[in-house]
Amino acid sequence: MILIKNIDTYKPKHIGRKDILTSFDKIAYISEKINLPLSNFPKSEIIDGSNLMAIPGIIDLHVHIIGGGGEAGFTSRAPELMLTQLTTNGITTCVGLLGTDGTTRNMGNLIAKARSLEIEGLNTYVWTGSYKVPTRTITDSARGDIILVDKIIGIGEIAISDHRSSHPSNDDLIHLATEARLGGMLSGKCGILHVHVGDGKNGINPLFYIRKNSEIPFSNILPTHINRNGLLFKQAIEYAVDGGFVDITTSIRPEGDDDVVDPVVAFQELLKHNVSPYQITMSSDSGGSSPIFDNSGNLIKFGIGSPSSNIEILQNIINAGIPVEIALIPFTSSPAKLLRLNGKGVLSEGSSSDIILLDKNLKIHSVICKGKLMVYNYTPIIFGNFENHSI
Template sequence: MLLIKNVDVFDPEFLGKKNIFICFDKIAYISKSISIPSRNFPEVKILDGTGLKAVPGLIDLHVHINGGGGEGGFKNRTPELNLTDLTSNGVTTCVGLLGTDGITRNMGGLLAKAKALQSEGITTYCWTGCYDVPTRTLTNSVRSDIVTIDKIIGAGEIAVSDHRGSHPSDEDLIHLACETRVGGLISGKCGVLHMHMGDGKKGLTPVFDIVEDSDMPFENLLPTHLNRNKLLSGQCIEYLKMGGFIDITTGIKNEGDDAVSSSQLYQSILKENISPYHITMSSDAGGSMPFFDKNGKLTKLTRGMPSTDMDSIRESIESGVPMELALIPLTASPARFLKFPGKGKIAEGCDADLILLDDKLNINTVVSRGKIMVQNYKPTVYGTFENK
């Protein structure tokens, strides 16, 4: 049991100064005053939250937890992420996925890594598949994976408008979207087709075509990397005005003339009076960040990390976005869109996933499933093979 006292609570709406009582892995009680009985009561750890802000733990829906990359050869395969790579950056829930490499990385390895991180203390899910269409699954189909495997919630990341993908036709994408939707309906999951948008000439056009040429609801489609160039950034606002949902990549900065930072694109969207609940953000952590020249030759390779999530929140706030709005794309919005009950909010009955931030919005403490993972800016729980 854990009691956090005298902390400013953002759920993400500001609730004022409160005390938060956590019992096992749930938030049991939130009140201005909570007294612990002095006799005949289990031991309660008390954290003083004076001067700190409590916000929901971050939900990162696009993480290469078992590594990614390989576009520059085998030496460019990025390593697996450790538990503290996530927790020290405030991520308490993540969705793992494959990317370009569906050969040396596979769904069995992805699922095993997700289960390992779950046993170490955070909450994990997976997308099934990789860039390819037909994509790679654990069972005989995307639909079967979603229905029969608890951690799998949809398909992704399927490459669209990218020279590294398999150039799926409109019919291929519609079929795949139907598979994910029906799998979600049967299993009670989100059943989302999560699409990687590349630098190709068509941009978001294939996603517009899915909407135009089928009866697929917007709620089952989530294109990502929309801030990678000006074409996609412009198209995504049009898509949002139609009722669509998008994911912005916090790991994309102003690295090129066309790239737009996540906070910049988010502010542009808010100025259009579009609901923040149609926007999610994710880091692309663990994946390689390759740069190609006009001839498709790899010129540079970096690695994404989860730290960009909190960076994006800070940048939004520093630019004048209220904290309540800055938090939504990495907390309440993905929880609602992905159908994660009990996630993304600080409320009684919800999962005890929260972050305590100092006055500079640095992470002081992280609680995941009721357990303190980071305290006084340092990890308190490490992954099995981490160097402590």
């Protein structure tokens, strides 16, 4: 049990100063004042929240937990992410996925890593597939993966408008979206087709085609990287205004004179167009490479997405003047609702005890995940195997 005293609490809705008591992996009570019995009561950790703020743990729906990349050869394959790289940045739930390379990395590797992080203390899920179509699976079909493998919640990241994709046809995408939806219906999962959108001139036109020529609801398709260039972002605004869901990548940020749309600006613009924050999610693409190609398709440079990008962009959004209640939604309650992760993304009695404590400068002071204190006083206290106990 953990008792957090007198903390300014956001559900994300602001409910003022409260005491929060967690019991195992659930929030047991939220009240004006909670006093524990002095005797015959389980030992509880007590945290003074007087100078802190409580928010739900971050749900990152796009994480290359076994590493991504490889576009510059074998030495450019990004390494696996370790537990504290995620927890120290407030990520309490992540959805792992493959990317460009579905050959030297596979679904078996991905599920094994997700289970490892789960044992170490994180909430984990997985997308089945990779850039390629026909896509990588564990069973004989993507639908079968969603139905039969507990960790798998949908299909992704399937690449479109990208020279690294297998250039699926519009009908290929409709088939995959149908497989995802039906798999989700039969298993009680979200059944989303999670789509990587590249810099190609076609943008998200294939998704407009799906909308016009199929019966797939908007809630079963989620395009990501929509802020990678101005033209794509304009399409994404149109798609969201029509009712679609979009994912902003927090690690994609402007450098120099490029055409990247800053994640903060992207969020502000979507809100200005009266897009509900519950149609917007934000994810880090952490562990994935960020290659830059010239007009001839030659690789100029590449970086790697960082788990820190989510909390950094959340801080920037709040500092830009957007209310905390709204700023939190694309990192917490919106992905929880879209991915059908019941009890997550919100601080309420009976919900998951995944909690971040922020200081007055919006820096992460402590992180509780599944009722365990993972980070305390700015320092990780639970480490994964093979970590050297330093960040």
